[in-house]
Amino acid sequence: MFQQEWKDHGIRLVDGGRRKTPACADGKSVEMKCYLRSVDAKHSPIALPDGKGVTLGRGPETLVTDRKCSKTQVELVANLENRAVHVTQLGANPCSVGEAVLKKGESILMKEDQTLFLVNRLHPYTVMFKEDSPKPAADTGKINKKSPKNTITEPPSTSSKKTITDFFGASTSKGKRRIQHDNTSTGSSNKKPKYQDPKAEAGEEWDDSEEEEIARKLSHLQETAAKAKPSENPSQVSSTDERGVACSKDSWEEHGKLLLFNKKGVQASSKIAGFDIDGTIITTKSGRVFPVNADDWKILYPEVPRKLKELLANGYKVIFITNQMGISRGKLKPEVFKAKVEAILDHLGIPVQVFVATGMGIYRKPVTGMWDHLCNKANDGIEVKKEDCLYVGDAAGRPANWAPDRKKKDFSCSDRLFALNIGIKFFTPEEFFLGWKKAAFNFPVFDPRTINPSGQLYEPPSASLVSPSPEVVVAVGFPGAGKSTFFKEHMIPKGYECANRDTLGTWQKCVAACEAALKRGKSIVIDNTNPDLESRSRYIDCAKKAGVPARCFLFTATIEEAKHNNRFREMTYTGKGHVSVNDMVINSYRTKFVEPSASEGFSEILKIHFVPIFKDPELQALHQQFSE
Ligand SMILES: Nc1ncnc2c1ncn2[C@@H]1O[C@H](COP(=O)(O)OP(=O)(O)OP(=O)(O)O)[C@@H](O)[C@H]1O
Missing domain, CATH: 3.40.50.300 (P-loop containing nucleotide triphosphate hydrolases)
Known part of the structure; x- marks a missing residue:
C-alpha cells in the first residue's frame, strides 16, 4: 500500500540511504539531503532520510508541547529524487499541508513551497532539499521502526539532541524528572547547597502528568503570544479577563529613573510573581559579589527555569525587579545592563517584564514605585490582586551564618521590606526555589509604620x-x-x-x-x-x-x-x-x-x-x- 501510494503520485520509491545526485564537474558525487525546517525557528532542521519513515509530534524534537498534538502526530517520508515528502497523519487532530486538511490515516505529498502545520494550523514547517549539508545542530527525527519501508541502517544522531530537560530545566530519568542540585545546567562548578530539607536533599521529583500540565498551559500561552497582533503600544488594553493580550514585540521604555523591558509574549495578569535578579535569578560565574563584566552571570539554581515556567503556566505574570544604582552613578552603562537582561531572558526562554530602578527615589526598592508603575501603567489595565502575588529576593535581612554553609549576612533587607511595603507574600530564593525552611532575619530598628500621628509633640x-x-x-x-x-x-x-x-x-x-x-x-x-x-x-x-x-x-x-x-x-x-x-x-x-x-x-x-x-x-x- 505504501509503495502504491507513491506510485499513485507518480513517484518512484527509493529505499534507504542518501540519494547521490549525478557527479559534479570535479567528478565527486554530491549528496542530496532533505530537512524539515521549523518556520518559527524553534529548533534546528530535522533530517529526513531518503525513503525512511520519520514520526514527529509533541516532544523534545519539535519542542511542541501542545496537547492537541499527538506524540506521533505525523509520519514523514522523504523522496529525494522527486524533491517531495510523503506526509501521513497518525494523530487524532488534523494536520494540514497547504490548504489540504488531513484526517487520521490520510496522506499527502508535500513540496518545498508548501507548509505543513502539525496540528490545527499551528506549528508550521517547510521542507528543504539541499545538496550541501546545512550542518544541523540536531538530527532529531525519530526513525519510525514500524514503518513498512524502513530498514534502519544508521541510528539518528543524538549528539546535540534537545531533550525535554532543556525545555523544562530538569533532568530526565525514565518519565520522572529529578531536579539536580549542582549547577551543571549552567556550566558552574558551584557546590551543591548543603543545607536543605530532606525533600530537597533527596531531589524533588515530579512526574510526567505534572510536566505535561505545565507544558500544556505554556503551549497555550505561546500560541496566544504568537497570535498577538503587532501593535504600536505593546501594553494596550484589550481584555476584560484576568490576563491581558500577549505583548507582540520586545521593547524598552524609560520613565525617569525607571527602565522597563517588555519581552515579547509577556501577558498581563492579576497574579504577579516578582523576582529580584542578582542573587535570586542569577549569581556571578566568577564567584565575586559584583560581576566582573556583563557576561559574569549564571542561573543561580537549576530549579529556577522550571519554577518560573510553572508560574507562567499557572497564570502568573513573571516580573523581575532590580535596583541598579550603578547606572545613575555612571558605573554601569544602561546599554550594557539592557543587553544582560535580554541575554538572561533569552537563556530562560520565557516572557518576563523587567523593571530596573537606575537611581535613588521612589523606584528604588524597598519603596514601591516600580510596583506602582506595574499596577497603574504596565499591566494592560488588569487589576493586580495582592493576595495572589508573591515576591522573591535575597536581600532578606538574614544574619551571618543563617544556614550552615551560609556565613555572610544579607547585604540588606530591601527585598523583604519591598514585599512588606506592598503587602504581598515574600520568599527568599532558597525558600522558593529549593524549599528550604524559613530563615531567621533581623528587622530594621526603625519602623515607619509605628509613628504615632497623635503622639505627644x-x-x-x-x-x-x-x-x-x-x-x-x-x-x-x-x-x-x-x-x-x-x-x-x-x-x-x-x-x-x-x-x-x-x-x-x-x-x-x-x-x-x-x-x-x-x-x-x-x-x-x-x-x-x-x-x-x-x-x-x-x-x-x-x-x-x-x-x-x-x-x-x-x-x-x-x-x-x-x-x-x-x-x-x-x-x-x-x-x-x-x-x-x-x-x-x-x-x-x-x-x-x-x-x-x-x-x-x-x-x-x-x-x-x-x-x-x-x-x-x-x-x-x-x-x-x-x-x-
Ligand atoms: N512632622 C512631619 N510630618 C511629615 N513630614 C515631615 C515632618 N517633619 C519632617 N517631615 C518631612 O521630613 C523631611 C525632612 O524634614 P525637614 O526638612 O523639616 O528636616 P530638617 O530637620 O529641617 O532637616 P535639615 O536639618 O536637613 O534642614 C521633609 O521631607 C519633611 O517633609
Whole structure:
C-alpha cells in the first residue's frame, strides 16, 4: 500500500540511504539531503532520510508541547529524487499541508513551497532539499521502526539532541524528572547547597502528568503570544479577563529613573510573581559579589527555569525587579545592563517584564514605585490582586551564618521590606526555589509604620511652645529630624523669624540675622543642626546681649528616623527648598553631638518629638513605607 501510494503520485520509491545526485564537474558525487525546517525557528532542521519513515509530534524534537498534538502526530517520508515528502497523519487532530486538511490515516505529498502545520494550523514547517549539508545542530527525527519501508541502517544522531530537560530545566530519568542540585545546567562548578530539607536533599521529583500540565498551559500561552497582533503600544488594553493580550514585540521604555523591558509574549495578569535578579535569578560565574563584566552571570539554581515556567503556566505574570544604582552613578552603562537582561531572558526562554530602578527615589526598592508603575501603567489595565502575588529576593535581612554553609549576612533587607511595603507574600530564593525552611532575619530598628500621628509633640507638656516676649530658640537635631517643618507649622505663623544656614549660607549671616531680629523686637528660631556647644553659644550670646532668654528645642528623631525623612525628602523633592543630605553629613552630626544643658545658658530645654503632619494621604502612605 505504501509503495502504491507513491506510485499513485507518480513517484518512484527509493529505499534507504542518501540519494547521490549525478557527479559534479570535479567528478565527486554530491549528496542530496532533505530537512524539515521549523518556520518559527524553534529548533534546528530535522533530517529526513531518503525513503525512511520519520514520526514527529509533541516532544523534545519539535519542542511542541501542545496537547492537541499527538506524540506521533505525523509520519514523514522523504523522496529525494522527486524533491517531495510523503506526509501521513497518525494523530487524532488534523494536520494540514497547504490548504489540504488531513484526517487520521490520510496522506499527502508535500513540496518545498508548501507548509505543513502539525496540528490545527499551528506549528508550521517547510521542507528543504539541499545538496550541501546545512550542518544541523540536531538530527532529531525519530526513525519510525514500524514503518513498512524502513530498514534502519544508521541510528539518528543524538549528539546535540534537545531533550525535554532543556525545555523544562530538569533532568530526565525514565518519565520522572529529578531536579539536580549542582549547577551543571549552567556550566558552574558551584557546590551543591548543603543545607536543605530532606525533600530537597533527596531531589524533588515530579512526574510526567505534572510536566505535561505545565507544558500544556505554556503551549497555550505561546500560541496566544504568537497570535498577538503587532501593535504600536505593546501594553494596550484589550481584555476584560484576568490576563491581558500577549505583548507582540520586545521593547524598552524609560520613565525617569525607571527602565522597563517588555519581552515579547509577556501577558498581563492579576497574579504577579516578582523576582529580584542578582542573587535570586542569577549569581556571578566568577564567584565575586559584583560581576566582573556583563557576561559574569549564571542561573543561580537549576530549579529556577522550571519554577518560573510553572508560574507562567499557572497564570502568573513573571516580573523581575532590580535596583541598579550603578547606572545613575555612571558605573554601569544602561546599554550594557539592557543587553544582560535580554541575554538572561533569552537563556530562560520565557516572557518576563523587567523593571530596573537606575537611581535613588521612589523606584528604588524597598519603596514601591516600580510596583506602582506595574499596577497603574504596565499591566494592560488588569487589576493586580495582592493576595495572589508573591515576591522573591535575597536581600532578606538574614544574619551571618543563617544556614550552615551560609556565613555572610544579607547585604540588606530591601527585598523583604519591598514585599512588606506592598503587602504581598515574600520568599527568599532558597525558600522558593529549593524549599528550604524559613530563615531567621533581623528587622530594621526603625519602623515607619509605628509613628504615632497623635503622639505627644513636645516635653514637658506644661511648657509653652511660643513666648509672648522676644526670645531666641536654638534648634538641635539631626539633618532631616523635622526642624524646618516644625518651625513652619508651629512657630513662624506665630510671628517668629527664622535664620537658616541653608538659605543664608554661613553661620555668621545667621548670627547677623539673629541680632537684627532681636533689635526689631522680634523672636527668632535658629533652624540649624547646632550639635555642639560652640555652634549653640553664638546664639546664646546674641540673646544675652539683647537681654532676652534663649531656649533650646531638642529634636528627638533618631538617626534612623532622620535618614528615613531624608530619603523621603529626596523622593518628594519638587525643586524648591531643601535638597537631601547624604548619610555622611548625618553621621557627622552624631559624632559631634553634645547633649544640650541648661548650664550652656538656656532658660529652658524642650524635647520635640516627630509627630507626622500630612495633608496629602499619598505622601503619608509614602512616608509609612520602609525606605531602606
Ligand atoms: N512632622 C512631619 N510630618 C511629615 N513630614 C515631615 C515632618 N517633619 C519632617 N517631615 C518631612 O521630613 C523631611 C525632612 O524634614 P525637614 O526638612 O523639616 O528636616 P530638617 O530637620 O529641617 O532637616 P535639615 O536639618 O536637613 O534642614 C521633609 O521631607 C519633611 O517633609
